[in-house]
Amino acid sequence: xxxxxxxxxxxxxxxxxxxxxxxxxxxxxxxxxxxxxxxxxxxxxxxxxxxxxxxxxxxxxxxxxxxxxxxxxxxxxxxxxxxxxxxxxxxxxxxxxxxxxxxxxxxxxxxxxxxxxxxxxxxxxxxxxxxxxxxxxxxxx
Amino acid sequence: xxxxxxxxxxxxxxxxxxxxxxxxxxxxxxxxxxxxxxxxxxxxxxxxxxxxxxxxxxxxxxxxxxxxxxxxxxxxxxxxxxxxxxxxxxxxxxxxxxxxxxxxxxxxxxxxxxxxxxxxxxxxxxxxxxxxxxxxxxxxxxxxxxxxxxxxxxxxxxxxxxxxxxxxxxxxxxxxxxxxxxxxxxxxxxxxxxxxxxxxxxxxxxxxxxxxxxxxxxxxxxxxxxxxxxxxxxxxxxxxxxxxxxxxxxxxxxxxxxxxxxxxxxxxxxxxxxxxxxxxxxxxxxxxxxxxxxxxxxxxxxxxxxxxxxxxxxxxxxxxxxxxxxxxxxxxxxxxxxxxxxxxxxxxxxxxxxxxxxxxxxxxxxxxxxxxxxxxxxxxxxxxxxxxxxxxxxxxxxxxxxxxxxxxxxxxxxxxxxxxxxxxxxxxxxxxxxxxxxxxxxxxxxxxxxxxxxxxxxxxxxxxxxxxxxxxxxxxxxxxxxxxxxxxxxxxxxxxxxxxxxxxxxxxxxxxxxxxxxxxxxxxxxxxxxxx
Numbered sequence: 001x002x003x004x005x006x007x008x009x010x011x012x013x014x015x016x017x018x019x020x021x022x023x024x025x026x027x028x029x030x031x032x033x034x035x036x037x038x039x040x041x042x043x044x045x046x047x048x049x050x051x052x053x054x055x056x057x058x059x060x061x062x063x064x065x066x067x068x069x070x071x072x073x074x075x076x077x078x079x080x081x082x083x084x085x086x087x088x089x090x091x092x093x094x095x096x097x098x099x100x101x102x103x104x105x106x107x108x109x110x111x112x113x114x115x116x117x118x119x120x121x122x123x124x125x126x127x128x129x130x131x132x133x134x135x136x137x138x139x140x141x
Numbered sequence: 142x143x144x145x146x147x148x149x150x151x152x153x154x155x156x157x158x159x160x161x162x163x164x165x166x167x168x169x170x171x172x173x174x175x176x177x178x179x180x181x182x183x184x185x186x187x188x189x190x191x192x193x194x195x196x197x198x199x200x201x202x203x204x205x206x207x208x209x210x211x212x213x214x215x216x217x218x219x220x221x222x223x224x225x226x227x228x229x230x231x232x233x234x235x236x237x238x239x240x241x242x243x244x245x246x247x248x249x250x251x252x253x254x255x256x257x258x259x260x261x262x263x264x265x266x267x268x269x270x271x272x273x274x275x276x277x278x279x280x281x282x283x284x285x286x287x288x289x290x291x292x293x294x295x296x297x298x299x300x301x302x303x304x305x306x307x308x309x310x311x312x313x314x315x316x317x318x319x320x321x322x323x324x325x326x327x328x329x330x331x332x333x334x335x336x337x338x339x340x341x342x343x344x345x346x347x348x349x350x351x352x353x354x355x356x357x358x359x360x361x362x363x364x365x366x367x368x369x370x371x372x373x374x375x376x377x378x379x380x381x382x383x384x385x386x387x388x389x390x391x392x393x394x395x396x397x398x399x400x401x402x403x404x405x406x407x408x409x410x411x412x413x414x415x416x417x418x419x420x421x422x423x424x425x426x427x428x429x430x431x432x433x434x435x436x437x438x439x440x441x442x443x444x445x446x447x448x449x450x451x452x453x454x455x456x457x458x459x460x461x462x463x464x465x466x467x468x469x470x471x472x473x474x475x476x477x478x479x480x481x482x483x484x485x486x487x488x489x490x491x492x493x494x495x496x497x498x499x500x501x502x503x504x505x506x507x508x509x510x511x512x513x514x515x516x517x518x519x520x521x522x523x524x525x526x527x528x529x530x531x532x533x534x535x536x537x538x539x540x541x542x543x544x545x546x547x548x549x550x551x552x553x554x555x556x557x558x559x560x561x562x563x564x565x566x567x568x569x570x571x572x573x574x575x576x577x578x579x580x581x582x583x584x585x586x587x588x589x590x591x592x593x594x595x596x597x598x599x600x601x602x603x604x605x606x607x608x609x610x611x612x613x614x615x616x617x618x619x620x621x622x623x624x625x626x627x628x629x630x631x632x633x634x635x636x637x638x639x640x641x642x643x644x645x646x647x648x649x650x651x652x653x654x655x656x657x658x659x660x661x662x663x664x665x666x667x668x669x670x671x672x673x
Contacts, residue, residue, distance in 0.1 A: 072272055
């Protein structure tokens with residue numbers, strides 16, 4: 001039985017959008033400790049993003065696009081107890097299903113921006129941040 | 142505050158307050174932000190006036206709370222729309238069919254109530270996902286497998302009720318047929334248990350489906366007659382070994398004999414796994430550009446066969462799989478080769494015995510669902526994939542076709558011609574899928590875009606395609622809410638006798654028409670009268 005599906009939370013991620021408005025590598029520099037960053041090892045831009053984020057104390061989850069293991073073994077359980085925020089520079093699928101899974105747990109995408117890749121013809125990656133949503137106005141304590 | 146059609150703000154506010162008194166204020170959602178998860182991410186009506194939008198959502202924690210919520214809805218005539226986890230993307234997601242309905246979100250009801258290893262069953266609630274069930278079995282070290290669809294983030298109950306399918310043994314991969322015993326909250330708030338569950342203290346609720354008297358579980362499949370709050374499922378005792386092999390045949394017409402062989406093997410339980418048919422010449426294949434000199438689907442057959450021969454490619458392949466004791470699955474693969482050798486030029490590859498459970502390394506790059514391991518990998522070929530053009534999502538045309546080679550050829554010809562003529566933006570046309578016994582289903586995935594004008598054209602074409610397929614004897618097994626009426630319209634034998642029967646039952650069981658109005662094309666009386 002689960003007990004952690006509490007959709008009321010406080011906004012703990014102010015200013016996230018501004019952080020990511022810069023280039024991905026620079027954005028990662030400002031990430032807070034205890035923050036999780038999802039990276040895709042197949043893309044140079046994502047690798048650079050993650051390496052910079054790691055220097056700032058973020059924990060890096062390396063994928064090759066498929067986040068199944070991360071979800072099953074870690075995030076699903078983690079989000080039942082704590083609304084840990086996530087950031088990433090990934091291809092569309094990883095972002096898409098993390099967004100939907102996050103909504104079920106009371107988190108939201110608070111920043112999203114397409115990031116063009118250096119390789120010609122490559123589809124853009126997406127810089128994103130998922131965090132707790134603001135507490136609802138008028139909601140009971 | 143958005144309100145259901147015909148309900149005043151004051152009445153709706155009273156109902157919301159009553160819901161809050163049952164489930165707690167924090168589990169009733171009415172703001173736009175809170176309702177965002179209840180929009181259909183793949184909706185072909187998205188951001189249009191016709192988009193199906195909830196007026197509120199209520200998330201009960203127990204069957205008792207569901208009963209109380211349903212009674213309140215009945216009292217205030219509030220339409221409610223139960224969802225399990227709302228992850229059936231392409232078929233509606235978490236959004237209601239009738240705009241303004243209150244979504245009854247059952248995700249918090251996520252208890253696995255019993256897992257019995259000796260008799261291989263589970264009893265669980267609608268909020269349990271395939272990931273949850275898999276993890277529970279692993280954590281307890283039970284010698285059981287689940288059968289899961291792709292992706293595995295959805296509800297075990299919800300997928301079965303929507304008639305979903307999986308990949309492992311034929312006895313388990315039809316998820317509705319694998320269920321045994323249901324608990325349902327009816328529209329009047331009464332609790333019903335089916336099968337042996339109707340016997341108080343029954344010791345065999347999850348072991349005998351039928352109990353006594355008429356079998357009513359089917360009334361709750363793709364249904365608007367109740368809220369399923371518990372469901373039992375038969376699980377697969379973990380097999381010791383697995384074999385996968387590929388049978389190839391050189392000619393287009395060989396598909397007729399090949400399907401017959403596979404049917405024989407499957408229907409004699411000589412092969413358990415789902416057969417996967419494929420051909421490099423099927424139209425709109427999976428991602429990846431074919432070689433430029435390769436003949437296409439509509440090239441002359443002689444050219445296709447010559448190309449296949451020159452490149453040492455079978456025209457058709459079927460990947461077969463076997464689960465069981467090592468010596469048994471090896472014998473079954475040998476038997477398959479003997480039977481298929483009757484087809485001139487048949488080739489065989491694979492067939493190595495793999496000991497179960499699968500090693501984690503082995504699963505990398507494989508379809509994990511073959512081993513009952515839930516995954517999210519399917520998104521790499523779906524609407525939001527890295528390979529296709531960016532799309533908002535997809536709708537899926539899902540006709541059921543006969544399990545014959547002739548049936549495959551006829552259906553693909555029709556689908557190819559029709560989608561071309563109607564200029565439907567097909568992203569993926571699946572091979573014939575044999576997840577259910579005795580038939581194939583073909584999934585024609587059609588792009589949903591962010592352009593309302595394009596989506597409007599697609600909707601018109603999709604409706605026409607449903608009609609044309611039905612004219613040729615192919616019915617859809619499931620569809621997105623925008624087309625549920627269109628599909629039900631095609632099941633019209635004897636002046637829509639089936640729909641009229643559904644409506645009779647609906648009116649009797651849910652006279653105020655509060656549950657899942659319009660789901661699968663069945664509307665309550667008061668809405669039917671307005672539409673007339």
